[in-house]
Amino acid sequence: MPPPPSPRVNVVWIFGxxxxxxxxTDHDGxxxxxxxxxSSHVExxxxxxxxxxxxxxxxxxxxxxCVTYIINMTMPTDPLDSTMTTFPGxxxxxxxxxxxxxxxxVNFFETCPDCLSMVFKDSTGRFLxxxxxxxxxxxxxxxxxxxxxxxxxxxxxxxxxxxxxxxxDGAAGxxxxxxxxxxx
Numbered sequence: 001m002p003p004p005p006s007p008r009v010n011v012v013w014i015f016g017x018x019x020x021x022x023x024x025t026d027h028d029g030x031x032x033x034x035x036x037x038x039s040s041h042v043e044x045x046x047x048x049x050x051x052x053x054x055x056x057x058x059x060x061x062x063x064x065x066c067v068t069y070i071i072n073m074t075m076p077t078d079p080l081d082s083t084m085t086t087f088p089g090x091x092x093x094x095x096x097x098x099x100x101x102x103x104x105x106v107n108f109f110e111t112c113p114d115c116l117s118m119v120f121k122d123s124t125g126r127f128l129x130x131x132x133x134x135x136x137x138x139x140x141x142x143x144x145x146x147x148x149x150x151x152x153x154x155x156x157x158x159x160x161x162x163x164x165x166x167x168x169d170g171a172a173g174x175x176x177x178x179x180x181x182x183x184x
Contacts, residue, residue, distance in 0.1 A: 015046055018116055024128050037166045042055065043056040057069045066093075
C-alpha cells in the first residue's frame with residue numbers, strides 16, 4: 001500500500017468554498033451519524049489578522065435539520081508545519097446559537113486539483129473529510145469512481161474499514177452553496 005500523501009505546507013490553497021463528497025470516522029459516536037448527512041458545504045476564510053482561518057461548515061441531515069459550525073483555526077507559524085489548531089467557536093442548530101467548545105488539530109492534503117482532504121483529530125477520535133471545490137463536485141460518475149481512492153486513503157491513514165461512509169450523491173443540498181459566513 002502506498003504511503004499517505006504528505007500534508008501540503010502552503011495552506012493558502014484551502015481558502016474558498018468546498019463541498020463534502022466523502023467522509024469517514026473512527027469516532028464511535030459519529031459512525032451512525034454519517035449516513036444521515038445529506039450534504040455539507042464548508043468555507044475557509046483568512047481573517048484580517050493573517051493568522052486565523054475561519055472554518056464555516058453547514059451540514060444538512062436527512063430529517064431536514066441544518067447545523068452550522070463556525071470555528072477558528074490558527075495558521076501554522078512554522079513554514080514546514082501544516083497543522084492548524086482549532087479553538088472554541090459557535091454552532092447554530094434550529095436557529096439557536098451556542099458556544100462550541102471543541103478543539104482539535106487539522107491537517108490538509110491536496111489529493112488532486114480542486115480536491116481537499118482534511119483530517120480532524122480531537123480527544124474523542126478522528127474524521128477524514130474529502131472535499132471538492134464548489135462547482136467541481138457535480139459529476140456523479142466521477143464521484144462514484146473516486147470512492148475506491150477515498151477508501152484507500154482512509155485505510156492508509158489508519159481509519160477502520162467497517163464504517164458506512166458519507167457519500168455525496170451530486171444533487172442533495174444545492175441550497176448550501178452560495179451561503180457566506182456574513183449571513184450568520
